[in-house]
Amino acid sequence: MNLYGIAFSSVVGLLTLPLAQAASSVELTVQGRITPxxxxxxxxxxxxxxxxxISHQDLNIETGTRLQLRQxxxxxxxxxxxxxxxLMTDNRDGSANVNSEIYYGLGFDNKGNKVGLFSVSFDPKLTVAxxxxxIYGTESxxxxxxxxxxxxxxxxxxxRSYLGFTDIEGSTAGPSAIQDLNSLLNIEVVLAALKNLDLSSDVRIDGSGSLHIKYL
Structure with missing residues (x-):
C-alpha cells in the first residue's frame, strides 16, 4: 500500500515540475473604437x-390566432x-410561447400562462436609403x-442575428454605409390558443421590444 502511495506521489511531482517553471502572469487586452x-x-x-x-369569441380554441398585420x-x-x-431585445423575455430569436413575448395572464408572441420583419422593397x-437585406x-x-x-x-442593408444585390460583403434610412416594419401578432388562457378576467397583451443599432 505504501509503495503505491510513493509511486503516485513521485509521478505527481514530475508532472508539476514544468508548471512551476511557466510564466505566472497572462495578458488581458481590451480593444475597440469610439466613433464620432x-x-x-x-x-x-x-x-x-x-x-x-379583442373578444375571446374571435380566438381559436385549439390553435393560436394570427391577427391582422400591423405596420x-x-x-x-x-x-x-x-x-x-x-437587433432587438425582448423586454418580456421568456413569455413567448415559441422559443426562437425572432419571436418576442406578449407577457403572462393572471395564472402565468403565456399570452402569445409577435415578430417584426423588414421588407427591402418597402425600404429606402x-x-x-x-436596397437589399442581408443578415449575419x-x-x-x-x-x-x-x-x-x-x-x-x-x-442575436445582425440585420443590415446594402445597395448591392447578391453581395456577401455585409451592409453598406448609409446615412438616412426609412422603412415600413411589419408586426405580426399571434395569440395563444383560447384553451391555454385564463379568461376569468381581462388578459392584458403586454409585448415590448427594444430596437438596437450596432455599429460595424
Whole structure:
C-alpha cells in the first residue's frame, strides 16, 4: 500500500515540475473604437401597436390566432454615412410561447400562462436609403464574420442575428454605409390558443421590444 502511495506521489511531482517553471502572469487586452458617428432611430406612433379590445369569441380554441398585420414606420438618421446593423431585445423575455430569436413575448395572464408572441420583419422593397435606387437585406448569424447573400426577400429581426442593408444585390460583403434610412416594419401578432388562457378576467397583451443599432 505504501509503495503505491510513493509511486503516485513521485509521478505527481514530475508532472508539476514544468508548471512551476511557466510564466505566472497572462495578458488581458481590451480593444475597440469610439466613433464620432451616431444614428438615431424613430418609430411612428411612439412605437405603440394598439390592438384594442379583442373578444375571446374571435380566438381559436385549439390553435393560436394570427391577427391582422400591423405596420410601423421606422426612420434611422445618422450624422454621416455609417455601416450599422439592427437587433432587438425582448423586454418580456421568456413569455413567448415559441422559443426562437425572432419571436418576442406578449407577457403572462393572471395564472402565468403565456399570452402569445409577435415578430417584426423588414421588407427591402418597402425600404429606402439616401438616394440609392434599391436596397437589399442581408443578415449575419456569426456576429459579422459571414453574411447572407443580399436579396429582396423580407427578413425578420432577431435578438442575436445582425440585420443590415446594402445597395448591392447578391453581395456577401455585409451592409453598406448609409446615412438616412426609412422603412415600413411589419408586426405580426399571434395569440395563444383560447384553451391555454385564463379568461376569468381581462388578459392584458403586454409585448415590448427594444430596437438596437450596432455599429460595424
Amino acid at each position: 458617428l451616431a444614428c438615431v432611430p424613430t418609430l411612428s406612433g411612439g412605437g405603440v401597436v394598439d390592438l384594442g379590445r 410601423l414606420s421606422l426612420g434611422i438618421s445618422c450624422n454621416g454615412p455609417t455601416r450599422f446593423v439592427l 439616401d438616394s440609392l435606387p434599391q 448569424t456569426t456576429g459579422g464574420a459571414a453574411w447572407r447573400t443580399s436579396n429582396l426577400r423580407p427578413i425578420d429581426i432577431g435578438s
